[in-house]
Amino acid sequence: MDNVIKSTKEKMQRRVEHLESEYSSIRAGRANPGVLDKVTVNYYGTPTPINQVASVSIAEARTLVVQPWDTGLLKEIERAIQISDIGINPQNDGKVVRLIFPPLTEDRRKEIVKEISKMAEDSKVQIRNARREANDKIKALKKSGDITEDEQKNGDKKIQDLTDKFVKEIDAISSKKQKEIMAI
Numbered sequence: 001m002d003n004v005i006k007s008t009k010e011k012m013q014r015r016v017e018h019l020e021s022e023y024s025s026i027r028a029g030r031a032n033p034g035v036l037d038k039v040t041v042n043y044y045g046t047p048t049p050i051n052q053v054a055s056v057s058i059a060e061a062r063t064l065v066v067q068p069w070d071t072g073l074l075k076e077i078e079r080a081i082q083i084s085d086i087g088i089n090p091q092n093d094g095k096v097v098r099l100i101f102p103p104l105t106e107d108r109r110k111e112i113v114k115e116i117s118k119m120a121e122d123s124k125v126q127i128r129n130a131r132r133e134a135n136d137k138i139k140a141l142k143k144s145g146d147i148t149e150d151e152q153k154n155g156d157k158k159i160q161d162l163t164d165k166f167v168k169e170i171d172a173i174s175s176k177k178q179k180e181i182m183a184i
Contacts, residue, residue, distance in 0.1 A: 050066060
């Protein structure tokens with residue numbers, strides 16, 4: 001039964017980490033190197049993440065600078081950013097690629113907050129699914145006679161406590177991100 005609880009906790013933790021990485025890639029009107037995490041460049045025939053072929057830094061609050069270690073990659077980086085879904089046109093000056101983030105409108109902020117809420121709710125659903133799977137496994141252990149009824153109830157309680165903890169964590173992360181978006 002301890003294995004069931006441990007694997008459920010790991011599943012739930014991975015889901016929270018995934019949500020955080022999704023939130024880091026949200027374009028929120030200020031420069032954030034995380035928006036380029038999923039963008040890959042054709043580096044001599046191999047799709048390679050931008051952060052592995054260039055340094056990505058924040059020049060100003062709304063400006064991101066991508067400086068490739070091999071200047072021959074400038075065109076490839078520029079093209080990769082243009083075809084990505086981040087919605088920003090890169091500016092190539094021959095040495096670096098600059099991304100200037102436009103300020104967000106009130107409507108766009110509200111839209112982003114709705115997306116954040118939906119992502120959080122999806123994560124909570126996955127946490128609850130992990131709880132259901134764990135409870136089913138514990139019931140199966142009880143049915144096969146591997147654990148007693150008291151152990152089953154104890155296991156169910158531990159799983160519920162984990163669920164509550166991770167749902168609360170998701171709510172906190174979501175709330176923080178929503179406040180960050182609305183404060184911009």
